[in-house]
Amino acid sequence: MSQFSFDVSIEDFETKVLAPAQDVPVVIDFWAPWCEPCKVLKPMLEKLAEEYAGRFLLAMVDSDANPELAQHFGVRSIPSVKVLFQGQLVDEFNGALPEGQLREFLERIALPAGPGGNLREEAAALVTEGKLEEALAKLVEASKAKPDDQAVQLDAIDVLMQLGRNDEAQQLLAGEFAQEAERANALRARLALAAGAADTAELEAKLAANPADHATRLDLSRAYAAQSRFREAFEAALEVVIRDRAFGEGAGRKAILQLFEALGGSEQYDDLIREFRRKMSAALN
Structure with missing residues (x-):
């Protein structure tokens, strides 16, 4: 909970939602503890509420504990998101959106960005x-x-x-x-990968001479990552998984997981991470 996102019940709905909604859009997230899509959407909304820093407020309503509010807003399935501003319901959606679509939605309803x-x-x-x-x-x-x-x-x-x-x-x-703890930790993980920089040309030549040298292939993956050549880093580590998943007690899989950690929290790498999650799953199954 923070100044930008908070739990709301029917008792404090007027003070926490209706009053501030006169000046700033309030996004109301109807959720419930048993709802799996809610567990995806809710933390994304909380993260973005912090990032937008007051351009909208996030009010989270447990629909099971507050059925009167859910009924008042016509909530038939959850998660259900409603936006109040200046006494009006100005926008809404149902279900869990991917982060990119969620950002687009919030840009439509949020107050204009301040300086910076x-x-x-x-x-x-x-x-x-x-x-x-x-x-x-x-x-x-x-x-x-x-x-x-x-x-x-x-x-x-x-x-x-x-x-x-x-x-x-x-x-x-x-x-x-x-x-921004999650993203800061991801950047620290990337920095740790960069510390292991090596000569990619030398490693590529060594691997070309012996394609079954899995240790060199993993060194090459780390070297690619140190140069921010993340697709090539993933591909090299995945090749080790495909060729010998047991090598180094699963070293190929561990290298991929380390890359996931290092790139997590940066939207620009979301598609790449999703792609190699699928590929690693296929390789292991």
């Missing part, structure tokens, strides 16, 4: 175009405008790592990131 918000989006676009130095400059500007925005700080650390400026990234990651 658009800069972060501009930086993300520059990263996609490979303009890392320009993206970093945008993020520094955004951080000056919103010095407490940990998401912006971690974006900058991510870009520093892509630029190979790992010493700077490590110094910044030494700080506390309570609001």
Whole structure:
């Protein structure tokens, strides 16, 4: 629970939801403890409420404990999300959305971003175009405008790592990131992978001479990861799983899991992680 997301019951609904909804959109998440899709949606909403930092508020209603509220809002299945703003129901959806679609929904209903918000989006676009130095400059500007925005700080650390400026990234990651702990830990895991950098050309030549050298293939996977060549890192580790899943007490699988940990929390790698989760599952079954 935080200032941006909180549990609500029928007793405090007026003070926690109706009153603040006059000034800021309030997203009401109807959920229940037994609901499996709710367990997917609820933590995503909580994370995004922190990230949006007051551009909307998140009110979570246990529909089993508050059937009157669920009935009032016409909730027939859960999770069910309703948005109140200035006395009106302005938007809604049912079911658990993927994070990308959830962000699109929230962008439609959230208050406009304050100083620094658009800069972060501009930086993300520059990263996609490979303009890392320009993206970093945008993020520094955004951080000056919103010095407490940990998401912006971690974006900058991510870009520093892509630029190979790992010493700077490590110094910044030494700080506390309570609001973005999962992503900060993922970046620390990536930094640990980068510490094992090796000459990929030498490893590739060694592997070409002996394709059954699984240890070298795993070294190559780590070397690719250190260079942010994550698809190649996954492919090399997966090849070890396919060729000999028992090698090194499951070292190939462990290498893939380490990559999942290192890339988790960064939306840009979500599709890659999903792809290799499927491939690893297929290889192990």
